[in-house]
Amino acid sequence: MKSFEELTKDFLQNFDTRHFPSRPASLYEPADYFLGLGGKRIRPVMCLMGNELFDQMNPDAWQVSAAIELFHNFTLIHDDIMDKAPLRRNMPTVHEKFGEPAALLSGDVMLVTAYEYINKINSSYLHKIIHIFNKTAREVCEGQQLDMDFEKVEQISFSEYLQMIELKTSVLIGSSLQMGSILGGAGDGNQRHLYEFGKNLGLAFQVQDDYLDAFGDPAKFGKQRGGDIVANKKTFLFIRAMETATEQQRRELKALMKTNSVDKIEKVLRIFRECRVDEWANELKEKFVTAALQHLDDIAVLSVRKEPLQHLAGYFMKRDF
């Protein structure tokens, strides 16, 4: 059993290969370019960890983890088109560099390639893995659609926002772990607990992301503070503030969203603090991490095998970058 860091290294080594033919270059170069931008590769490593929680590594876990990473990159390429995002990881997005048609099509071919990797695994669990993969893919699309829908609405409830984040980001963390656990021979109950562990960890991660964008130390976080506020992004913090603010504060927040004054960030943060959104976010994150750890506890496997995942959850809980 290896740690998250060790498995990340293993995955990177394994993933560092040609995933596409060379021609037509106009189709495959954009796909190669985007994969070359890197990323934390969290989801495929979750798949490997899910496998190792139950048994030694099944060679098929490399195929499924590659498929998961390709799927995730496919969603990013297409999301960037839909969001008209100019940059990803400080580099031009695919549609910025190669044009929208090539970006759209290279995303499509990346999704097909993900299914090619899945199709290399043993027949005995092919049906089950594809079923989870499809279900998750569909949910991620639904999450992205809800996210776009919510942009056009002035106020959304906490539960609506939570559902969107679950679909858009958390289910893929949960199902990556679950797919790995299937390859490790886990039974249905254990699979379910591991899925819930991942889903809750994903939610904690998103809360922390939103928190750090507003209250983090820019020197550690690596991004300018308040990016979400400038972009009028609906975040856990914003949703909570709108739900708990006084009429006066709510009016002020709405007015601030329509401006881009130099002190916009400071003014919004002041309201956030007045509404105790910062404390609330920390509590919410802890709630999700606690729920995640409870599900991990409930998995029927030797405690020692759970250590890498426990360690990872602790790391998520404390991270300030």
Added chain:
Amino acid sequence: MKSFEELTKDFLQNFDTRHFPSRPASLYEPADYFLGLGGKRIRPVMCLMGNELFDQMNPDAWQVSAAIELFHNFTLIHDDIMDKAPLRRNMPTVHEKFGEPAALLSGDVMLVTAYEYINKINSSYLHKIIHIFNKTAREVCEGQQLDMDFEKVEQISFSEYLQMIELKTSVLIGSSLQMGSILGGAGDGNQRHLYEFGKNLGLAFQVQDDYLDAFGDPAKFGKQRGGDIVANKKTFLFIRAMETATEQQRRELKALMKTNSVDKIEKVLRIFRECRVDEWANELKEKFVTAALQHLDDIAVLSVRKEPLQHLAGYFMKRDF
């Protein structure tokens, strides 16, 4: 064994069901809208015919044929975005009606749904069917990319154009038949011949399409004559004319492509006729149909089972609409 027409009726009945959940409507309504526009459903029916060539209908053929039709519609939705097409089957395209982001995402979810149908079939041939499906999907993407690349190039060779058409349209006809034949229990040799039958028939179909656009009877064809010429589309006819024209004719063709004069169609057609492109296209179509029928002949199955496909090829050969 049923005819093409009978199987089309059966497929339509089977396909007339809800393929998507109702929510979020903003994601699934565009997908439902597009499927509602109809279409000839040729590819899924090829799958059914490929099955019936060898054995009575395998219930899994309904799943695979639905997957094929969803895949085909996914490519059309995305192609329309890339081509900025305002109309499809005389109705607004998905991106025209619902916006580009929703069109992109509902195409994505349609592709995922295609894989869901495939995942319902028996394990014994799941690997093989997914392999062919993925290979074809990848080739169709390559064909669309080449098509877009060729738009930016002044002259392309016949063999380049042929390769593009093969990828973009013919391989899906071939592999639809092949996937059906697998479900009917066909061996490798028979599968290969049936695939080649479909591929050549697809090429013949495209040649005929190009021919009818230029020389067909508008009353029968249902489209205005010369649409491809007005749009400066590279077609079998145009490629051939450019390859066989005199220096003077080639200059004239290039000049005509830069204009939109009222007599553009007549002038281009005159050059086409001078280059005997019309006769050549008929010979080319016959060549493809003959090759297709040769492959059908070579399939080791009782002649009587081949009749529906022979009938279909004859119909393709003679159609003037």
